[in-house]
Amino acid sequence: MTDFSALLDELALNDDERPFPTGSLPPITALLPELRRRLMGQPLDPSLPVQRVGWIFRAADPQWLLGPVDEPTRLEAAYVSVVSALIGRASLPPCDTTNAGPPALRHYADVPAVAAALQALLAKLQAVGPDSRARAVTLAVAPHVCVFAAMHMQERSWTSRASREASRGLESQLLAAGGWRDSAHMLTGGGPDAEAGILGAVLDVLQPALSREARQQCDEIDEVDSVFAWTLFQVQRPFLASLLPRLLGPALLLSDHHDANKCMLGIRCLHHIVSNTAASELRALNRADVMYDALFKHLHGSNADIMRLVLSCLLDLLAVLESAPSAAVPPAGSVANRRTACRHDDVLRLLLTRMEAEHKVALRRVYAQALPTYLQRMGVCACRHFGRLSRVLPAYLEVSDAPEELTRLDTLEALQQLFTAAWPRLAGSVDVWLPCLLRLLVDASSEPSLRHDVGRQLSRRAARCLALLDAAAHGHLQVPICPRVTC
Numbered sequence: 001m002t003d004f005s006a007l008l009d010e011l012a013l014n015d016d017e018r019p020f021p022t023g024s025l026p027p028i029t030a031l032l033p034e035l036r037r038r039l040m041g042q043p044l045d046p047s048l049p050v051q052r053v054g055w056i057f058r059a060a061d062p063q064w065l066l067g068p069v070d071e072p073t074r075l076e077a078a079y080v081s082v083v084s085a086l087i088g089r090a091s092l093p094p095c096d097t098t099n100a101g102p103p104a105l106r107h108y109a110d111v112p113a114v115a116a117a118l119q120a121l122l123a124k125l126q127a128v129g130p131d132s133r134a135r136a137v138t139l140a141v142a143p144h145v146c147v148f149a150a151m152h153m154q155e156r157s158w159t160s161r162a163s164r165e166a167s168r169g170l171e172s173q174l175l176a177a178g179g180w181r182d183s184a185h186m187l188t189g190g191g192p193d194a195e196a197g198i199l200g201a202v203l204d205v206l207q208p209a210l211s212r213e214a215r216q217q218c219d220e221i222d223e224v225d226s227v228f229a230w231t232l233f234q235v236q237r238p239f240l241a242s243l244l245p246r247l248l249g250p251a252l253l254l255s256d257h258h259d260a261n262k263c264m265l266g267i268r269c270l271h272h273i274v275s276n277t278a279a280s281e282l283r284a285l286n287r288a289d290v291m292y293d294a295l296f297k298h299l300h301g302s303n304a305d306i307m308r309l310v311l312s313c314l315l316d317l318l319a320v321l322e323s324a325p326s327a328a329v330p331p332a333g334s335v336a337n338r339r340t341a342c343r344h345d346d347v348l349r350l351l352l353t354r355m356e357a358e359h360k361v362a363l364r365r366v367y368a369q370a371l372p373t374y375l376q377r378m379g380v381c382a383c384r385h386f387g388r389l390s391r392v393l394p395a396y397l398e399v400s401d402a403p404e405e406l407t408r409l410d411t412l413e414a415l416q417q418l419f420t421a422a423w424p425r426l427a428g429s430v431d432v433w434l435p436c437l438l439r440l441l442v443d444a445s446s447e448p449s450l451r452h453d454v455g456r457q458l459s460r461r462a463a464r465c466l467a468l469l470d471a472a473a474h475g476h477l478q479v480p481i482c483p484r485v486t487c
C-alpha cells in the first residue's frame with residue numbers, strides 16, 4: 001500500500017497527460033481502496049484532486065483497470081466504493097445548517113470535475129469492447145452515476161450552467177457505455193426478454209433518503225426528491241407495476257408535504273403512477289383507496305396550482321376505483337332502480353361546496369375548468385346535484401374575470417354538459433337559467449372592455465345553452481333568442 005501512496009503523491013505532482021506504465025504495478029483492486037480512502041478523508045485530502053483521479057482512468061491501460069479475471073465481484077465492489085467516494089466530493093452535506101454562503105456554491109463546485117472523472121472511467125470501459133468484466137463494472141456503477149447525473153443535469157437551485165452541461169455529458173457517456181438508447185431504456189431494460197434495467201438499483205441508492213424516518217430527521221432533501229421524480233417520469237407501463245410498492249410510498253409522502261412545490265411534485269408523481277399502472281394493480285392491497293384519501297383531503301386547500309393538479313389526478317383515479325356514473329345503468333324495471341351515490345358524487349359535492357363559497361379569481365378559474373369534465377363523467381347522475389348546480393353556475397356567470405373571461409367560458413361549457421345530460425329537469429327551472437343567460441348575452445354585446453373574440457365566444461356558448469334550454473322546454477320559451485347570434 002505504501003507503493004500506491006507514493007504513486008498517488010507522484011500523480012498529484014504530474015501535470016502531463018502521458019500514459020503511465022502499469023505492467024509492474026500490483027492489481028487495480030489494491031489501488032482502488034487507497035483512492036477511496038483519500039477521497040473520503042475528513043478533512044478532504046488536498047494531495048489528490050479529483051482531476052487526477054480522472055487522469056488515472058484516462059491514462060491507465062484498460063486491461064489493468066479491469067483487474068484480475070478471478071476477482072470479478074471484488075472488482076465491482078471496489079469500483080462502486082470509489083465512484084461513491086467521488087460523488088461524495090460533490091454532495092451537499094445532509095441538513096447543512098452552516099452560514100458560509102449558498103449551498104450550491106460551497107458544496108457543488110466539484111460537480112464538473114467529478115462528472116469528468118466518471119466520464120473518463122465509463123469511456124475506458126466502453127473502449128474495452130465486449131468484455132464481461134467491463135459490462136459487470138458498468139452495470140455496478142451505473143445506478144450511482146445515474147443518480148448523480150440526474151441530480152445535477154436539471155435546472156435547479158443547486159445547479160449551474162457548468163454543472164448541468166457536465167452532467168448531461170456524463171449521462172450521454174453512461175448511455176453509450178451501457179449500450180442503452182435513452183434513460184427509459186436504461187432504467188427498464190426495454191423488454192421482458194432483454195437484460196433487466198437498473199431501476200431497482202437506482203431506488204436502492206435513493207431509498208435511505210426517501211424513507212419517512214429520513215424526512216423526520218431532515219425535511220430539506222430537494223435533490224433526492226428531484227431525482228426520484230425524474231426517475232419515475234422516465235418509466236411507463238408496463239414496467240412500473242413490478243416496483244409499484246417502492247414507488248408509491250415516496251410519492252405519497254411528497255404529496256403530503258407542507259411545501260407547495262414538493263406537494264405538487266408528489267401529486268404529479270401520483271398522477272404518473274395512475275396513468276401508467278394497470279387498474280388491477282392499483283386496486284390490489286387498497287392502493288387506489290389510499291391514493292384517493294391522500295388526494296381528497298387536498299380539495300379542502302386553497303392553493304390554485306395544487307387544486308388544478310388534484311382535480312385532474314382524481315378524475316383519472318376515480319376511473320380506476322369505480323365505473324363512471326354515466327355508464328352505470330341499472331337493469332330496467334328492477335326494484336333497486338335508483339343509482340346509489342359513489343365517490344364521483346363525493347368529489348362533485350365537495351367541489352360545488354368549495355365553488356359556492358370561493359371568491360378568489362384563481363381558484364374560481366380552476367374549479368370552472370374542471371367542472372365540465374366531471375359533469376360529463378356524471379352524465380344523468382348530475383341530477384342528484386341539480387339544486388346546488390342551479391345556485392353555483394348562475395353565480396359564476398354573473399361575475400366577470402375580464403379580459404379572458406375564462407371562468408365564464410368554462411362555466412358555459414359546464415352548463416352545456418348539464419343541459420345535455422339532465423334535460424328532463426330543465427322544464428321546471430327555466431326561470432332560473434333563462435335570465436342569467438340573457439344577461440350574459442347583453443354583457444357580451446355591450447361591454448366595451450371585452451375583446452371582440454372573447455365576446456363572440458361568450459355569445460356562441462350562451463346561445464348554444466339557450467337552444468338546449470328551449471329544446472328541453474319543448475320550444476315554449478317566452479323570450480326569443482337573439483336572431484343575430486348563431487351557434
